[in-house]
Amino acid sequence: MRDVDVAIIGGGPAGLAAALGAKKAGADKVLVIERDRELGGILNQCIHNGFGLHTFKEELTGPEYSARFIKEVLSGDIETSLGTMVLELGSDRVLKAVSASGIQEIRAKAVVLSMGCRERPRGALNIPGSRPSGIMTAGTAQKFVNIDGLMPGREAVILGSGDIGLIMARRLALEGAHVAAVAELMPHSSGLKRNIVQCLDDFGIPLMLSHTVVGIFGKDRLEGVSIAQVDSSLRPVPGTEKLFPCDTLLLSVGLIPENELSKMAGVKLSPDTGGPIVNESFETSAPGVFACGNALHVHDLVDFVSEEAQEAGENAAAYAFGEAFSGSSAEVVPGNGVRYVMPFSINPKKVKNNMTLRLRVTAEKRNAALVVKMDGEQVLKRKKMVFAPGEMETISLSGELFAKRPNISRIEVSLEDK
Amino acid sequence: MKIICVNCPMGCPMEVQVSGQEISVSGNACSRGAAYAKTECVNPVRMVATTVKLKNAAIAALPVKTAKPVPKGKIFDCVKALKGVEVCAPISIGDIIVPNCAGTGVDIVATKNVGFAG
Ligand SMILES: Cc1cc2nc3c(=O)[nH]c(=O)nc-3n(C[C@H](O)[C@H](O)[C@H](O)COP(=O)(O)OP(=O)(O)OC[C@H]3O[C@@H](n4cnc5c(N)ncnc54)[C@H](O)[C@@H]3O)c2cc1C
Numbered sequence A: 001m002r003d004v005d006v007a008i009i010g011g012g013p014a015g016l017a018a019a020l021g022a023k024k025a026g027a028d029k030v031l032v033i034e035r036d037r038e039l040g041g042i043l044n045q046c047i048h049n050g051f052g053l054h055t056f057k058e059e060l061t062g063p064e065y066s067a068r069f070i071k072e073v074l075s076g077d078i079e080t081s082l083g084t085m086v087l088e089l090g091s092d093r094v095l096k097a098v099s100a101s102g103i104q105e106i107r108a109k110a111v112v113l114s115m116g117c118r119e120r121p122r123g124a125l126n127i128p129g130s131r132p133s134g135i136m137t138a139g140t141a142q143k144f145v146n147i148d149g150l151m152p153g154r155e156a157v158i159l160g161s162g163d164i165g166l167i168m169a170r171r172l173a174l175e176g177a178h179v180a181a182v183a184e185l186m187p188h189s190s191g192l193k194r195n196i197v198q199c200l201d202d203f204g205i206p207l208m209l210s211h212t213v214v215g216i217f218g219k220d221r222l223e224g225v226s227i228a229q230v231d232s233s234l235r236p237v238p239g240t241e242k243l244f245p246c247d248t249l250l251l252s253v254g255l256i257p258e259n260e261l262s263k264m265a266g267v268k269l270s271p272d273t274g275g276p277i278v279n280e281s282f283e284t285s286a287p288g289v290f291a292c293g294n295a296l297h298v299h300d301l302v303d304f305v306s307e308e309a310q311e312a313g314e315n316a317a318a319y320a321f322g323e324a325f326s327g328s329s330a331e332v333v334p335g336n337g338v339r340y341v342m343p344f345s346i347n348p349k350k351v352k353n354n355m356t357l358r359l360r361v362t363a364e365k366r367n368a369a370l371v372v373k374m375d376g377e378q379v380l381k382r383k384k385m386v387f388a389p390g391e392m393e394t395i396s397l398s399g400e401l402f403a404k405r406p407n408i409s410r411i412e413v414s415l416e417d418k
Numbered sequence B: 001m002k003i004i005c006v007n008c009p010m011g012c013p014m015e016v017q018v019s020g021q022e023i024s025v026s027g028n029a030c031s032r033g034a035a036y037a038k039t040e041c042v043n044p045v046r047m048v049a050t051t052v053k054l055k056n057a058a059i060a061a062l063p064v065k066t067a068k069p070v071p072k073g074k075i076f077d078c079v080k081a082l083k084g085v086e087v088c089a090p091i092s093i094g095d096i097i098v099p100n101c102a103g104t105g106v107d108i109v110a111t112k113n114v115g116f117a118g
């Protein structure tokens, strides 16, 4: 058994920023455990540009963005364990990890969960038909092409118009494959407008809204899929099926925070985010266990992952030094039109200069305003021309609001008409 | 010409009219839309990010990008010019992999640091 101050599980952008945060806050022994052979997480396969505009005021590719953090971590007296996978985590913050050199037990004063997210697999979808090869998640295909230099196929159909699916449509087209269509169940795409224009329109790839895959053909290798229109209750309309010959079907149908270890440690998860329920300090229901990045909630901008994770790391260091993060807190509740709000509770005494809330709305709404109420009293209203579920919203509440109300019990955020 | 603004989720459908030197834009809800419509109509450019073959490394593909955006019509020329290009590790971010790619005047640069692994 070895002892560390802060153990960080996962060396993606969240884990890297958490390590830097913990070190900055004075933690002595900081350990980053990563199962892959290199740091950087999913960004290693996201070779397109568009990362870091917010933080660095320039558009970097995924590997360029993570390289900036990796460099800081490697020169910052932070220990990294690569090729090491954490298998078990107890509520006593003892973890068991396995690597080529065997199994080791580590006891941490504080733990940061930064395992990222995974893609919803085909099994979660229930598409009827055979099980030939050639069907995979968009992220798996992204790894094949961008890291292993292999093409998954020549003729592709993509189900789901999330950003990863759109990015992969362009990537396959650039590599000379034919992308027949992107089918999206909903009447709108969850992907960014910019990706729809630059990944589909630029390459003449059709986006079929309100359509889904209803059949899969082929025995050993995929030979085609049939796509049908769906009605307003998302049921396929009989007679609208159309056959698309293809050898590859990519699924881009959503991401789920990775939390097997969190469950083991007794961390309570939210059904709305799929990630841990955390307070203003990113501490989960298990004292001394903090969470950030895509393991906490799925982000669309890595800049916010880094910001949030740095804070989680700083707080983990503070916990290792003996600071407690429990205490009487106000619950934060999503009101009308809001799917979830991060964090789930706020202890007013722990709010420093200001408090950042991150949230997602349930459906697109134009000419609307986000309204924050503290114990029923409106304290903030932010108008915008459009709110969309695909864009995470950020609200900053000043520390003064909390200093004046040390005993509030409820903070509600709702989406209202302007 | 019809152009959809990509700068925010409003996705304003814009109509661009060019008469001589004059470009007029309608349908945009803010000035960012007009600026975007003008460049899209006069000289649309894109960054290209792709990979080249990599030797002596733990990974088989090296991610690269155009150092600057290139004209939209040159995207495939750039990708074609990189077919068959093979580099050896070690590589640092910013290393020029192909200078003046496909006559665009823009270099192709590495976007990842890769150590030697024989
Ligand atoms: C397939 C895919 C593609 C994406 N593409 C884009 C994109 O194009 N643009 C964009 O802005 N965002 C994209 N995202 C979102 C992107 O993941 C986030 O912006 C950001 O990378 C999240 O950082 P993270 O550190 O939380 O997670 P990750 O980057 O996923 O890092 C988590 C790390 O934890 C490690 N890990 C997990 N479990 C264990 C364990 N038990 N033991 C040890 N290590 C473990 C993993 O190996 C991984 O390295 C994508 C996400 C996915 C899943």
Ligand code: SF4
Residues within 6 Å of the ligand: A385, B005, B006, B007, B008, B009, B010, B011, B012, B028, B029, B030, B031, B032, B033, B034
């Ligand atoms: S014109 Fe303005 S409001 Fe409309 S999509 Fe572009 S940036 Fe958004």
